[in-house]
Amino acid sequence: MPIQPLIDAATAALTMAETKPPFSPQEARIEASRCLFCFDAPCIMACPTGIDVPTFIRKITTDNLTGAARTILEANVLGASCARVCPTQMLCEGACVMLDLEKDPIQIGRLQRHATDHVAAHGIDVLHAAHTKNGRRIAILGAGPAGLGCAAELARLGYSVTVYDKQPAGGGLNTYGIAYYKMRPQVSLDEVRMIERLGVEFRYGVEVGRDLQVADLDRDHDAIFIGIGLGGANRLGIPGEDLPEVVDALDFIEWIHTRPLDQVPVGRRVAVLGCGNTAIDAVTQAKRLGAEQATIIYRRGAAEMSAYPFEYELAKTDGATFLFDATPVEVVAKDGHVAALTLAKTAVHEGRVSVVPGSEWTEPFDLVLKAVGQEKQIGLLGRLFPGLKIDSRGRVEHDPTTMQTSLPKVFVGGDAASGGREVVNAVAEGKKAARGIHASLTATATIGPVQPSRFGMPDGAVGSGFDHPIRVHELEAALTQG
Ligand SMILES: Cc1cc2nc3c(=O)[nH]c(=O)nc-3n(C[C@H](O)[C@H](O)[C@H](O)COP(=O)(O)OP(=O)(O)OC[C@H]3O[C@@H](n4cnc5c(N)ncnc54)[C@H](O)[C@@H]3O)c2cc1C
Structure with missing residues (x-):
């Protein structure tokens, strides 16, 4: 059976209320x-x-x-x-x-x-762009937290900044991926508008690599920042994976952000594959939207899950169940729809997970959410930026102080650089990259650490890996002139 919405708007308003x-x-x-x-x-x-x-x-x-x-x-x-x-x-x-x-x-x-x-x-703007533009143009790929952190800092330093994003609105996962009970998408959209008021230009619906090539940007821009995050969910590689009710957990969360809550389809029996924070967000929201049973299935033990302990506790409080040391081996269909999962017990030997032969059993499910990690955008980045160095874990290699990549004009930040961390890390790296760009483009290169001392920026010079003096007070002056 195709899945349907399960609760009315009044119930959803209660179950999806903000937790803080x-x-x-x-x-x-x-x-x-x-x-x-x-x-x-x-x-x-x-x-x-x-x-x-x-x-x-x-x-x-x-x-x-x-x-x-x-x-x-x-x-x-x-x-x-x-x-x-x-x-x-x-x-x-x-x-x-x-x-x-x-x-x-x-x-x-x-x-x-x-x-x-x-x-x-109260509509109060506390940040301001620099009074005068410095004539330099920067292209930012991706309007997620990393791109926004970089764009705002550059606008405050006097750069003309254009941000390109394939989505119809900015904010990245902050707008489309965060659990609804943590933050409403409007908060993220308001932040994007605040950055627009700093003079940053946003071009939406532009997929870099399809609608726009880096060679075009390279001609007109002094530097390029990569903030495209990660891709969709990794594939499971099991029979039945392409059935309509096997859904990327990120897509399920995006439905919640882009439809009225009483129109989000949910299974009555939901399986969530994986046990990181995305899995927890998916299982708790499935429960809150009316699933009778929502189960996390994880191929390792509880001690090895990557979800934070407080997120795990939240999911248990919401009534989610956990099946550890098990993995799906097949999605079973009935009349073209998901009807069950064939599961098998797993064993871990020297860090590697294997299926225990003969341990299979079948459990009914009508929605399977994949939260088994996001793909790295290695193919896309390789095509866009020939010569860009990417490490064995799919992260763009960079100087940790300046976020400069192996290509001198290209900088990176956020999940594309880290492989996946938190919003605050992405903003910090975007800001750090803005300072790296500023340092690389100005004769009196200035850069400061992203973490200030107790009373703001530290005085004097700090080491940065650059071969010229770093004068933090000049950066501070540039940022406050706006
Ligand atoms: C389900 C989920 C829940 C999370 N919950 C939390 C949380 O509660 N707290 C927290 O701190 N962190 C959370 N995170 C992590 C956090 O969202 C990310 O670390 C952060 O958003 C990374 O920012 P980013 O800018 O690097 O990437 P993203 O937010 O992914 O933004 C990348 C942007 O690039 C755009 N893009 C991609 N490819 C192209 C292209 N070819 N052309 C044009 N545009 C492109 C995308 O549309 C997107 O807007 C969560 C992550 C997930 C997946």
Whole structure:
């Protein structure tokens, strides 16, 4: 049977409600006043974009919400979405000294949301483009967090920036891939509009490699930034994989972002293959959209799953079930639709997974979501950029300080460089690449670390791998002239 939507709009509004709702002004002030405003605060060091957390929190205590948002957005232009989607337990909040005092960490993510929501709600722009353009043009491939981080920083430094994306709207996975109960796509779209107001031009519906060739960009641009992320789900390579109800988990999540919630088709019995954070997002949302049973099937044991422990706990609370040490060997069809999975037990020997012979059994499922990792875009990148070095794990090779690739005019960031991390890493790398581009194109090359010291940018020179002096104060001046 083809799958159908299972719940009505009123139920979906409840089950898909945000898991971290906003603070009231009073709650925000009380939470902010718990902060110890540590010198050399570990939360700053734990943030890949180096947001000066104690400074923005102190501004909240004095109701200076615009100032707080400025502190956040100058370091991380996607501060509003990171406030919602960052695994803060593993980053800033995980580093909070309150934990050493055996107290709850400061809720930095929710405070960050409080400040950034204020400027978004009141239409206040705290970032500005440079007063004058420097005459240089940069092309950015991909309007995801990496491309946006790079574009905003370059616009603030005086560059003319054009971003190309194959989707009809910007934001990348922030708009199309994040679990709906963590963040509404509108937050991401609002961030894109804020970057548009910095003078960045966006060209949507343009697939690089099909509609546009790099040779065209190379002629008209001084540098190119690759921020195209990763591709679709890896193939399973088993019979029945091409049945209509075997769906890439990313496509399922995109349905949730692009249709009314009561029109998202879901199976009654859903199998999710894989056990990373994408699998958790898929299984929890399937449950919340009405699946009677949603099961994660993972070929290794619980100890080896890559999902964060708090995501695993969330999925269990939502009623998801887990089948470890098992793998599908065939998708069974009835009348052209998915009816069941034939599964087999697995064994791990010297790190390699194998099927235990004779252990097969069959379980009924009507939707199979593939969350077994995303393909790397190796073929596309090889065709677009002959000579671009790509490592054995499919990541574009780069200088970690400047994000410059093996081709001097080409820079990279985000999942295309890392193989897949978090939104905040992608923004940080985009920003780092913008500074790398600026350093490579200007005679008085300037670059600073993405992580600032306690009081913003450190003074004086820092090492960078460049063979010319690095003057951070010049970069800072260029960024603040806007
Ligand atoms: C299901 C899922 C859930 C996630 N949840 C979280 C989370 O809760 N918190 C978190 O911090 N991180 C999360 N992540 C990770 C995070 O979304 C990524 O690390 C981040 O989006 C990477 O940014 P990026 O800009 O490198 O790539 P992307 O966000 O993938 O953006 C790449 C952009 O390039 C465009 N593009 C690709 N190819 C072309 C082409 N040929 N021509 C033109 N445009 C092209 C795409 O349309 C896209 O807009 C999640 C990832 C997934 C898959």
